[in-house]
Amino acid sequence: MQRQIHFTLNGKSVGLSVDDERMLLWVLRSDLGLTGTKYGCGQSLCGACTVLLDDEAVRACATPMKEIQGKKVTTIEGLARDGRLHPLQEAFVRHNAFQCGYCTPGMILTAYALLLRNSNPSDEDIISHMEDNLCRCGSHQRIIRAIKDAAREMRGGLR
Ligand code: FES
Ligand code: FES
Secondary structure (H helix, E strand, O other): OEEEEEEEEOOEEEEEEEEOOOEHHHHHHHHOOOOOOOOOOOOOOOOOOEEEEOOEEEEHHHOEHHHOOOOEEEOHHHOOEOOEOOHHHHHHHHOOOOOOOOOHHHHHHHHHHHHHHOOOOOHHHHHHHHOOOOOOOOOHHHHHHHHHHHHHHHHOOOO
């Protein structure tokens, strides 16, 4: 059903007339031009499309717009502040925690959701939280190191 959906996207209010069954992934990528959120499997299996909905990691390919009404959506485009990358983004660059980079936005947002709840995760915490995000380039070890490094930096209050 076509209807008006209001939500907050990366800190800004948005109102759209949209089919409320349309998936958030297509609204972000095709309607709003935010292509940082990636289309991998389209079946809630790979994690490439992960965004935050009220600070919870969700799969945008499986989240219909009717679930967005009144909520806060954060995409990879919303993490940088004042022209500076988020500590997680900086740590991924520092550790070369990607090869093709296709999984990276989903990895970073999934990790961000973890660090919002657990500022000092163990390797096991990270592995268990990240295990449903796939990386076909095999960057997992570097991703874990980057997340630990970012957590350390964030605990230190540098950002
Ligand atoms: S594209 Fe959404 S989980 Fe793969
Ligand atoms: S860096 Fe290529 S899929 Fe992860």
